[in-house]
Amino acid sequence: MSRIDHRFAALRAQDRTGLITFLTAGDPLPAATVAIMHELVAAGADLIELGVPFSDPMADGPVIQHASERALAHGVELATILGWVREFRQRDATTPIVLMGYLNPVEIHGAARFADAAVAAGVDGILLVDCPIEEAATAAPLREAGLQQILLAAPTTGEERLARICAEAAGFLYYVSFAGITGADRIDVGAVRAHVERLRQWAKVPVAVGFGIRDATSAQAIAAFADAVVIGSALVARLAGAASVDEARARAREFVAPVRAALDAGTHARQERHQSN
Amino acid sequence: MPSNPATAPSAVIDYNQFPDSSGRFGAYGGSFVAETLIAPLAELSAAYQRLRRDAAFCAEFEHDLKHYVGRPSPIYHAQRLSRQVGGAQILLKREDLNHTGAHKINNTIGQAMVARAMGKRRVIAETGAGQHGVATATVCARFGLDCVVYMGATDIERQKINVYRMKLLGAQVVPVTAGSRTLKDALNEAMRDWVSNVADTFYIIGTVAGPHPYPQMVRDFNAVVGREARAQMLEQFGRLPDVITACVGGGSNAIGLFHAFLNDAQVRIVGAEAAGEGLATGRHAASLAAGRPGVLHGNRTYVLCDDGGQITETHSVSAGLDYPGVGPEHAFLKDSGRAEYVGVTDAEALAAFHQLARSEGILAALESSHAVAQAIKLAQDLPPDRLVLCNLSGRGDKDVHTIAAREGIAL
Numbered sequence: 309m310s311r312i313d314h315r316f317a318a319l320r321a322q323d324r325t326g327l328i329t330f331l332t333a334g335d336p337l338p339a340a341t342v343a344i345m346h347e348l349v350a351a352g353a354d355l356i357e358l359g360v361p362f363s364d365p366m367a368d369g370p371v372i373q374h375a376s377e378r379a380l381a382h383g384v385e386l387a388t389i390l391g392w393v394r395e396f397r398q399r400d401a402t403t404p405i406v407l408m409g410y411l412n413p414v415e416i417h418g419a420a421r422f423a424d425a426a427v428a429a430g431v432d433g434i435l436l437v438d439c440p441i442e443e444a445a446t447a448a449p450l451r452e453a454g455l456q457q458i459l460l461a462a463p464t465t466g467e468e469r470l471a472r473i474c475a476e477a478a479g480f481l482y483y484v485s486f487a488g489i490t491g492a493d494r495i496d497v498g499a500v501r502a503h504v505e506r507l508r509q510w511a512k513v514p515v516a517v518g519f520g521i522r523d524a525t526s527a528q529a530i531a532a533f534a535d536a537v538v539i540g541s542a543l544v545a546r547l548a549g550a551a552s553v554d555e556a557r558a559r560a561r562e563f564v565a566p567v568r569a570a571l572d573a574g575t576h577a578r579q580e581r582h583q584s585n
Numbered sequence: 586m587p588s589n590p591a592t593a594p595s596a597v598i599d600y601n602q603f604p605d606s607s608g609r610f611g612a613y614g615g616s617f618v619a620e621t622l623i624a625p626l627a628e629l630s631a632a633y634q635r636l637r638r639d640a641a642f643c644a645e646f647e648h649d650l651k652h653y654v655g656r657p658s659p660i661y662h663a664q665r666l667s668r669q670v671g672g673a674q675i676l677l678k679r680e681d682l683n684h685t686g687a688h689k690i691n692n693t694i695g696q697a698m699v700a701r702a703m704g705k706r707r708v709i710a711e712t713g714a715g716q717h718g719v720a721t722a723t724v725c726a727r728f729g730l731d732c733v734v735y736m737g738a739t740d741i742e743r744q745k746i747n748v749y750r751m752k753l754l755g756a757q758v759v760p761v762t763a764g765s766r767t768l769k770d771a772l773n774e775a776m777r778d779w780v781s782n783v784a785d786t787f788y789i790i791g792t793v794a795g796p797h798p799y800p801q802m803v804r805d806f807n808a809v810v811g812r813e814a815r816a817q818m819l820e821q822f823g824r825l826p827d828v829i830t831a832c833v834g835g836g837s838n839a840i841g842l843f844h845a846f847l848n849d850a851q852v853r854i855v856g857a858e859a860a861g862e863g864l865a866t867g868r869h870a871a872s873l874a875a876g877r878p879g880v881l882h883g884n885r886t887y888v889l890c891d892d893g894g895q896i897t898e899t900h901s902v903s904a905g906l907d908y909p910g911v912g913p914e915h916a917f918l919k920d921s922g923r924a925e926y927v928g929v930t931d932a933e934a935l936a937a938f939h940q941l942a943r944s945e946g947i948l949a950a951l952e953s954s955h956a957v958a959q960a961i962k963l964a965q966d967l968p969p970d971r972l973v974l975c976n977l978s979g980r981g982d983k984d985v986h987t988i989a990a991r992e993g994i995a996l
Contacts, residue, residue, distance in 0.1 A: 363895040364769060364881065366776045367619040373763050385893035411617060411880040413894030438617040438880065442607060462621040464783065469623070487621045488781040 311404040312479040326536030332359040332375035334384030340556040352568025360409030369491030397430035406433035423453030474510035491541030495520030524570035600847035608797020613913035673967035687979030689720035695806030700787035713768030714904035715747025717791030722756035732756040792835025793912030796883030807841030831976035832955040834906035838978035857959035859901035860928025870899035873926035902931035903951035950979035
């Protein structure tokens with residue numbers, strides 16, 4: 309069982325909603341990335357998405373665009389990021405790590421060569437924003453090396469295609485809560501709920517919801533029906549400008565702790581309802 | 586004259602069969618986009634595949650090309666230039682004489698008609714030098730569509746006149762301050778707008794790049810250039826050209842000219858990329874001559890990037906060629922050997938600009954001047970009974986300030 313599958317099984321056993329946190333690798337300070345990852349876990353993150361910076365992040369809003377630009381200015385590349393994952397694994401053997409990014413850096417690195425290095429470093433999954441199932445052959449070497457390819461579904465995804473995506477999904481399915489870019493403020497909880505409930509008829513893996521979740525309140529609202537929530541831009545924005553490793557860690561902790569508390573409060577409320585029934 | 590039959594010998598590859606149903610030109614093309622855009626692209630693809638076979642749609646397109654754009658554009662025999670060069674005859678396909686001054690309008694009319702047929706009221710576009718932005722703003726004015734054009738902040742500064750032209754035509758021009766603040770960033774931003782407003786918005790891409798079906802659709806709308814040219818060659822010269830050439834940035838004017846000749850195996854095809862300050866300097870935009878296969882802006886193609894896969898900044902005196910990718914069909918034609926792609930430097934393009942101006946009284950766009958420079962090089966090595974056809978894709982009025990500035994002249 310992979311780390312991702314293991315983590316979701318444990319969450320399910322405890323009736324807890326998973327918290328997935330995204331940070332752009334190397335931002336705000338390259339020296340802070342591993343420290344922030346540990347801090348996120350300590351504050352309650354269940355899975356870490358590590359953003360691989362790309363020069364042309366077409367699906368990202370300004371917050372992650374600028375984080376990518378800063379990371380690139382610091383010379384961050386795939387090899388650097390795999391080094392950080394290796395370092396993280398020395399103290400944390402269980403928290404799943406998913407790399408999230410765009411195809412070109414992986415292609416240029418060589419998909420098979422990259423995948424072997426990523427697995428050896430302790431990476432569990434990969435989410436390629438610009439690699440839909442039609443182009444799955446491109447990502448085949450990644451899956452063959454043992455990385456779980458995280459697939460996305462969107463509000464525009466039709467039923468036939470949803471069924472196909474669900475059949476091919478591994479690890480978890482990432483449901484994009486609205487048609488838009490990361491960091492936008494357009495989430496409609498009722499609509500997301502309807503979509504996720506529709507997805508459930510096909511999904512064999514846990515469903516995580518991302519895009520537009522920015523704080524404890526929005527996370528709790530989505531947690532009522534999702535297996536996990538993803539928080540990205542809001543955390544990246546909070547970390548931006550931290551002047552030291554300690555400041556970045558403190559910001560990460562302060563951001564994540566209330567979200568974790570809200571998710572757990574939701575779990576408790578659910579359990580009490582079950583008991584009183 | 587050497588024999589040059591109009592009917593091609595049976596070609597090894599039938600180039601009319603591309604792209605395949607998944608949008609591939611051999612190993613290139615495809616739909617490398619976020620999941621949210623898959624359904625809108627499928628909807629666009631279905632609409633386009635229906636419309637391209639619709640007799641009324643095609644008739645209206647042809648009508649507009651004739652009465653609004655002013656087609657057919659002539660093939661002009663540049664006799665004085667040819668004599669100066671002292672080799673083959675140089676023939677110019679005069680796309681610069683089209684309404685708005687370039688080939689770009691062939692595509693924007695076609696796509697605006699698709700937008701209208703799909704019931705989309707809002708059009709977005711990206712632009713580099715502003716030519717595609719102007720061509721889009723023009724057709725939106727004519728079709729009564731809202732128009733938003735994304736343009737890099739650096740390009741807005743460099744191309745103030747085109748920015749104002751777009752505003753005069755009723756378009757909103759949005760500056761893009763991300764990344765290198767040029768064409769590629771404008772394309773990223775237009776994609777972000779599209780993914781956020783897919784329900785009511787049509788994205789008119791200006792070149793043969795982007796995800797399927799854009800490389801096919803933009804090619805088809807520009808292919809009128811080559812179809813006309815092929816017929817004109819037979820009519821005016823009684824045979825096909827020996828060589829055809831065009832400048833290649835994203836590659837829409839080039840594929841427009843090349844496509845009708847792809848199955849004519851005896852016609853040599855040469856694309857001229859922007860070699861900027863020289864391929865060896867790294868300051869260029871020659872994706873095919875100096876790049877490598879990768880994925881950018883929704884398709885697999887040749888890109889200019891570093892060893893980490895980050896797209897690199899490009900350089901060309903011509904803003905319209907200043908793009909780090911290239912249409913996937915060109916990538917396929919390069920690998921198959923059907924077309925050759927070579928670099929033309931800023932200096933060579935400027936020299937050709939001046940030579941054409943003085944010998945023929947034609948101010949070519951700086952983009953097209955790359956093709957003229959290449960035509961001159963090709964003609965030099967051929968005897969006078971050979972024919973070199975060059976796509977003069979746009980007029981140079983827009984570049985007068987750039988040229989004056991380079992030559993230290995204050996206007």
